[in-house]
Amino acid sequence: METTERKIIEAAIFIFNADPSASLETVADKAGVNRRTLHRYFNDRMQLLEHCKKDMMQTCQAAMSQAFSSSKEPLKQLEMTLYAGIDCGAKYAFLDQLYSRTSYQQLPPEERETTFDTIKSQWFKLVMELQKQQVISNEISTAWIFLLFGSMISNTIRAVHSGDVAPNDVKKFAWFSFSKSIGIKSHE
Amino acid sequence: METTERKIIEAAIFIFNADPSASLETVADKAGVNRRTLHRYFNDRMQLLEHCKKDMMQTCQAAMSQAFSSSKEPLKQLEMTLYAGIDCGAKYAFLDQLYSRTSYQQLPPEERETTFDTIKSQWFKLVMELQKQQVISNEISTAWIFLLFGSMISNTIRAVHSGDVAPNDVKKFAWFSFSKSIGIKSHE
DNA sequence: GACTAATGTCCCAAGAATGTGACATATCTA
DNA sequence: TAGATATGTCACATTCTTGGGACATTAGTC
Structure with a gap:
């Protein structure tokens, strides 16, 4: 069963994702x-925000780790990581917003640094390796690729949410576009 | 010279872009x-929001129109349109947020429809034409491409803002990634 | 200088959101 | 059932935001 705490966190993520300045009343209602x-x-x-963050870190991290370990092939790993990100969906988007929104950017730097670190470092190593192997283009910087990755996930969420893109197509589209956007020539 | 009204609108766009629920005090301060x-x-x-919207429509529309007319070559037009979007920068992102945030989504439908229409319809024609000519991939939907376009602009803004990507590289990166992400094979 | 429009300053009242105390209920467990 | 624990309910002070009234002050204009 679901604890009350979890229900609240879940609701908070859902609500704050749609509107970061929503009232706690709204969150409570959503949580029933x-x-x-x-x-x-x-x-x-x-404090609620902190717990959301922790929750998201765990969820995403778990999904990402699994994605990494799902294959030995770097390119496949990257693809799976993208899908994991998409599956984290709303949660990821929220985290993303949390860190792009100025109001939260005045957090202590170490806070910001450590959040993504575990996922991020694996991911960076992977991308840099692929760049070294010339699988990914060297014309663009690793930082840019990282941003692209995040924005592709956000975009996917928005696409589904908008209703303009069929949910079944969306992952395929995302990988199609992402892989090409970082200069990968083609994939099976 | 700049009228007070303009100063306020400018400030509002800047502030609300960073935080849509910022207080009017903040906006006023920013406007001096x-x-x-x-x-x-x-x-x-x-009312302030409405005026921001109108302002953004004009600015973006002007920039986009100019981009369209800057070349006869469809692909070049698309590229220029992207740059125009990037130049509208913060303004565009704000507009984007305005329409993706749930709180504003309860606006009367005709409001939402007409906002982008003039820009959007031109843009859509262009993309569909390029898809017909097989310059842009048919594997992905036009709606998805539209979303990609917007997300690439947001991404560019974020990239500059984050400081992780050199401002001079950013437009180049953006076109590189966008063009490939929609399946364009290569460009001069 | 005198008259007018624009802006600043100060004050206020209504409303919303937040955090908390006190106490009633409900739910669980030994 | 009795006792403990978790929730709901209501009430309250506090703070922030909003919108606007009243009046002083500053810039322009004739």
């Missing part, structure tokens, strides 16, 4: 819980 | 104007 109860679990809005 | 003055120009938060 009284606002007072929410406050019992999380003293503070910030 | 008293909050009371802001209220004299715009009765309402919504």
Whole structure:
């Protein structure tokens, strides 16, 4: 079964993803819980945010790790990582926003650094390796590729959300576009 | 010279772009104007938003139109359109957010429809033409391409903002990635 | 200088969101 | 069932935001 804490976090991620400045009342409602109860679990809005962050880190990290280990082939790993990101979906997008929104950018630097680090370092190694092997283009920087990766995930979420792109096509499109956007010539 | 109204709108776009729920005080400060003055120009938060929207439409539309007319070659037009989007920069991103954020999605449908229409229809014709000519891949849908276009612009803005990608590289990267992501084989 | 429009300053009232205390209920467990 | 634990309910103070009234002050204009 689901604990109340989890229900709240889940709701918070969902709600804040749509609107980062939504009221805690809204979150509590979504969680099917009284606002007072929410406050019992999380003293503070910030505390709730922190827990969301932790939750997302775990979820994404797990999905990413699995993606990495699903194949020995670097290119396949990259593809699987993208799919993992897409599957984390809303959660990822929220995290993304959290860190691009100025209001949260005044967080202590070490906070910002460590969040992605475990996922990110694996990912970077992978990409740099592929660049060395000339599988990925050297015309663009690794940082740019990283941003592309994130934006492709956001884009995929938006695509599904907008209803303009068929959900079944979306992963295929995403990999098609991402792989080419980083200069991969073709794939089976 | 710049009118007070313009200064406020400019500031509003800048501020709301970073945080859509920022206070009007913040906007007024950014504009170097008293909050009371802001209220004299715009009765309402919504009214301010409307004016921002109008401003952005004009700016973007002008830039896009110019991009379209800068060349006869469809592919070059597309490239120029992307650059125009990037140059609109923050403004575009704001518009983008405005329409993807749920809170604004409850706007009357005709509002949403007409906003982009003039730009969008030209753009769509162009892309569909290029797809027909097999310059752009048919494996992906036009809607997806449109989303990619927007997300590439947002991404470019973020890249510059993050400081991880050199501003001088960014447009080049953007076109490199975008053109390939939609299946364009190569370009001079 | 006198008159007018624009802006700044100060104040206020309504509303929303936040965080918390006190107490009633409900739910679980020994 | 009794006792503990978790939730709901209500009430409250606090703060922030918003919009606007009243009036002083500054810039322009004739």
